[in-house]
Amino acid sequence: MLTLGIDIGSRNSKIVLFDSETWQFIDYAYASTDSSPLVSVDRLLNDVLSRSDVTLSRIDARVVTGYGRKLYQQEARTMSEISCHAAGVVYYYPQCRTIIDIGGQDSKIITLDGHGKVLDFAMNDKCAAGTGRFLEMTAMRLDCPVSGISGLAAKATKERDLNSTCVVFAESEIIGLMAQNVIPADIARAVHNSIARRVVAQMTALEFGSPIVFTGGVAQNADLCFCLGRALGQDIHSPPEPEITGALGAAILAIVK
Numbered sequence: 457m458l459t460l461g462i463d464i465g466s467r468n469s470k471i472v473l474f475d476s477e478t479w480q481f482i483d484y485a486y487a488s489t490d491s492s493p494l495v496s497v498d499r500l501l502n503d504v505l506s507r508s509d510v511t512l513s514r515i516d517a518r519v520v521t522g523y524g525r526k527l528y529q530q531e532a533r534t535m536s537e538i539s540c541h542a543a544g545v546v547y548y549y550p551q552c553r554t555i556i557d558i559g560g561q562d563s564k565i566i567t568l569d570g571h572g573k574v575l576d577f578a579m580n581d582k583c584a585a586g587t588g589r590f591l592e593m594t595a596m597r598l599d600c601p602v603s604g605i606s607g608l609a610a611k612a613t614k615e616r617d618l619n620s621t622c623v624v625f626a627e628s629e630i631i632g633l634m635a636q637n638v639i640p641a642d643i644a645r646a647v648h649n650s651i652a653r654r655v656v657a658q659m660t661a662l663e664f665g666s667p668i669v670f671t672g673g674v675a676q677n678a679d680l681c682f683c684l685g686r687a688l689g690q691d692i693h694s695p696p697e698p699e700i701t702g703a704l705g706a707a708i709l710a711i712v713k
């Protein structure tokens with residue numbers, strides 16, 4: 457059986473084509489969610505189908521998730537991001553107890569029972585601090601691509617944190633640090649420490665256990681993963697392509713009718 461998982465996120469759309477016989481994904485595609493998310497999704501779908509030489513008629517089921525899931529008009533079930541991220545993470549880490557998912561505009565903590573069942577979750581979608589948006593603003597200020605912030609922060613010479621709890625004030629604080637000649641690497645690390653502190657505060661609202669898995673587009677940032685692990689006093693795991701975990705979970709959940 458072939459299934460499709462579609463995750464229409466606030467920043468990026470992702471598609472995964474999954475084969476339930478081999479229990480592997482055949483291919484995936486990932487692109488910025490532009491002003492017409494459905495056009496982006498159609499383009500991704502065509503890319504994945506043509507690369508894998510699969511026709512649309514061979515797809516048995518599809519599940520769509522993410523911020524823009526209600527926009528999707530074609531035949532598909534919609535499922536929550538919580539269920540899909542959990543299923544995607546459990547594919548790699550069956551015993552996972554806690555998921556930290558940070559996307560472009562929100563962050564979620566999901567607790568599991570160690571056998572794949574979701575127990576509880578906490579979501580922050582009201583405040584940009586602690587989300588990918590904060591890293592995008594930092595990248596713009598430091599004149600560096602968002603994919604380069606991790607490498608920059610890894611060269612930090614001094615541990616700092618930011619005092620501001622709001623991205624608007626944090627931006628002013630970053631401008632102030634730049635004016636004091638604080639090096640970009642130390643500023644990038646300060647932003648990571650600040651995000652890690654916020655995520656840990658969000659986690660304490662729940663009874664969380666280990667192992668902890670970090671996922672979502674922001675989990676591509678290895679230095680932030682390191683800062684989170686340090687703040688929590690334990691190793692944090694991350695799947696190989698953390699940006700597609702939600703779409704992968706959607707494709708897996710599409711197998712069950």
Ligand code: ADP
Nearest residue numbers: 465466467468559560588591603672673674676
């Ligand atoms: P959403 O599902 O909300 O669309 P994603 O899970 O795709 O969001 O995550 C988007 C965020 O991931 C961006 O805001 C950015 O901060 C971060 N990001 C994207 N690409 C990279 C990368 N190569 N390295 C580090 N962070 C990245």
